[in-house]
Amino acid sequence: MNNIANKIAQWLMPVATKFSNQRHLGAIREGFITVIPLVIVASFFILINNVILDPENGILGHIVDLSKYKEIGDQINNGTLGILxxxxxxxxxxxxxxxxxxxxIIPGVMAVAVFxxxxxxxxxxxxxxxxxxxxVTGVFSQNQTSATGLLFAILSALLGTEVFFAAEKEKKITN
Incomplete structure (x- = not known):
């Protein structure tokens, strides 16, 4: 059994190394790592809102009305996960x-503009x-700007950046 595991590991190691060195996958990984602190802060406030401050199910909900403080957590959620x-x-x-x-900076701004x-x-x-x-017109829904829009965000970032660099290399466009 151990011999089979070693053979599988020997086969998978080069494949895993190739994937980890691929620049697009690395950019996705690093991009998500960058926003982890915001996700942690938002998660902390969601926890406080739902476990402590919720007037119906919260720990303190039956003792004292703290629902007015729940708006703070909602605003933090909108400012972090709402624009994720x-x-x-x-x-x-x-x-x-x-x-x-x-x-x-410029490719990042361009990718956001594309998105x-x-x-x-x-x-x-x-x-x-x-x-x-x-x-209602002229508004963005959090369905697209929150976590539900991540696939489109990833594609916009990768394609927008690649198109930006391809256009930058064209002498007819840059001169």
């Missing part, structure tokens, strides 16, 4: 540009106390 896809777009693009030994440009700005909402759906 935008942050990931920038950090992945930045790390990819750095892997090419280039400055990462924002491709997001739909029309959403349907149901106002409180109404049964009718209303179309």
């Amino acid at each position: 896809s935008i942050l990931i777009t920038f950090t992945i693009s930045y790390k990819l540009a750095v892997s090419y030994d280039e400055d990462g 924002i440009t491709m997001l739909p700005t029309v959403t349907n909402i149901v106002p409180i106390g109404s049964d009718e759906t209303v179309k």
Whole structure:
């Protein structure tokens, strides 16, 4: 059994090394590592909101009304996890540009612009106390800017950065 495990490890090691050295996958990894502190802070406040401050299920909910403080955690959630896809777009693009030994700020900004440009700005909402759906334009939904939009954010970062560098190399465009 140990001999089989060694053979599998010998086969997998070069494959794993090749994957870990691939610059795009490395940029994705490094981009996510960069935003981990924000995710931890947001998770801490979500925990406080739901375990302590929730008026119905929270530990202190039945003793004293602390629901007004729950808004602080909600705002922190909106400022961190609510824009996670935008942050990931920038950090992945930045790390990819750095892997090419280039400055990462401009490609990062360009990747965010690509991401924002491709997001739909029309959403349907149901106002409180109404049964009718209303179309709202000129807004971004957290469905696209939060964690649910991460796949699109990753693709926007990688493609936006690569297109930026390809356009930068073209003499007709840069001169």
